[in-house]
Amino acid sequence: MQTIAELTAESHDFAGLDARYLELISGCGSTAHFRAGERLFRTGDAAERFYLVRHGRVALELYAASHQPLTIQTLQDGEIAGFSWLFEPYQWMFDARAVADTSAIAFDAVCLRGKCDADHELGYQLMRRFAGIALGRLQATRLQLLDVYGRAG
C-alpha cells in the first residue's frame, strides 16, 4: 500500500519536490473518497483543506439564483482542487462536486499553512507550484472567455 507521500509524489504538480518537503506536506494529508454527486466543498464554507484528485472526476461549479448551475472546469487524476485555502479570507468561491466516484488526498490547510509559516522554503516551493497551476488555469479561463468555438471563421 502506498503512503500519502508516495501518492503525492506521483502528481505532476508535486514533481521534483524534495523528499523532506513531501514528508512535511504529506503529514497534513489523509485519504478521502467521494461518491458521484457528493460535494468536496461548498461556496462560502471555510476553505480548510484542498484536494489532490487521485482517481475520478470533480466539477467546479457556480450556483446563482434563477440560473442553472454551471460547470466551470473539471479536474481529474493528478490535479489539484482548491486554491482558497492559501489566501484570506480562506473561503470557497465555488462548489466542488464529484461527478464520478472519486478518490483524493485531502490536505489540512491549517496544518499546511502552519508548516509554511515555520519553513519559508517549504512555503516558497508550495507557492511556486500553486502559482504554476493558477497560471495554467488563468490561461485556460481566458481561452474559454474568448468563446473561440462560438465565432464564425
Next chain:
Amino acid sequence: MAAPADFVPAPFRVVDRRQDTADTWTLELEPRIAFEPGQFTMLSAGGAGEVPISISGDTTGDRLVHTVRAVGLATSAICATEPGRMLSVRGPFGIPWPTDAIEGADVVIVAGGIGLAPLRPAILHVVANAERYGRSLVLYGARSPEQLLYPEQLAEWGAEVIVDTADADWTGRVGVVTKLIDQATFDADNAVAMLCGPEIMMRFAVPALAARGVSPERTYVSLERNMQCGIGQCGHCQLGPTLICRDGPVYRYSDVERWLGVAEL
C-alpha cells in the same frame, strides 16, 4: 494551373440532410467524387454565393458529404437545401492531410468545434487502416455538449472530449482542448499531429504539443481564409507568400507559423 473544368460548377443532388447542432447540418450529395482527406469543394445554393466547404465524408463512401455551419447567406442557403434539390459543386481542391506520409506514426488529432468536419475523412481513414498507424487519438474541444459534432462516432473512436462550458448534468470534461494534449498518451518520438479548429485554439495547441515532444515540423494544420475562387486565381486567401486554396488548406505548421503571428495578415 487550374483546368477549365475547375471554373465550371457541376450540379449535385442533395439526397440526405440531417441537423447536427442548432446551426450545423450535414448534407449528403450525389454523385460521389474522388477526393483525399482534407480537401474542400466550392459549394453553392444557386444565387446565394459560393463558399469553400471541407469534405467531411469517407473517401470510400458513395456520396459527397459536407458538414456546414450556417453563419451567413451562402452557408444558410446550403444548410436549408432540402433533399431532392440541387447544389452547385466545384472541386475537390486543396492539399490534403498527409495520411500516407505519416503511416507508422502515432497520430494525434486535435479538433475544435466545426474543425472536426475537415478532419473526419482523415480520422475515418486512420481508423479503417489502423494496422498502418501506431496509436491514434482524437482530442476534441467544443463550446458546449449541445455543440458536439458526430457524438456517436466520437464514442466509436474513443475520442477525448472537452467543452468550454456545461450545465451541472454534464459528467464529461470542462476546460480547454490543450488540457487533453497535456494528458494524452502517445509516443512523442514517433507522433504526428493534425489540427483543425479556430486559429486561436491552434496557436495554443501547437505549443502544448511541442511541450509533449511533437514539434511544429511534425504538426499539420488546416487553415481557413476568405477563399473566393478556390483555384489560386483571385488572391483573396493569400497568407504571406502562399494562397491557402492552392497551397493549403493543410500546411506543416512550421511552414506557416511566422505568417500566423502577423496581425495584418
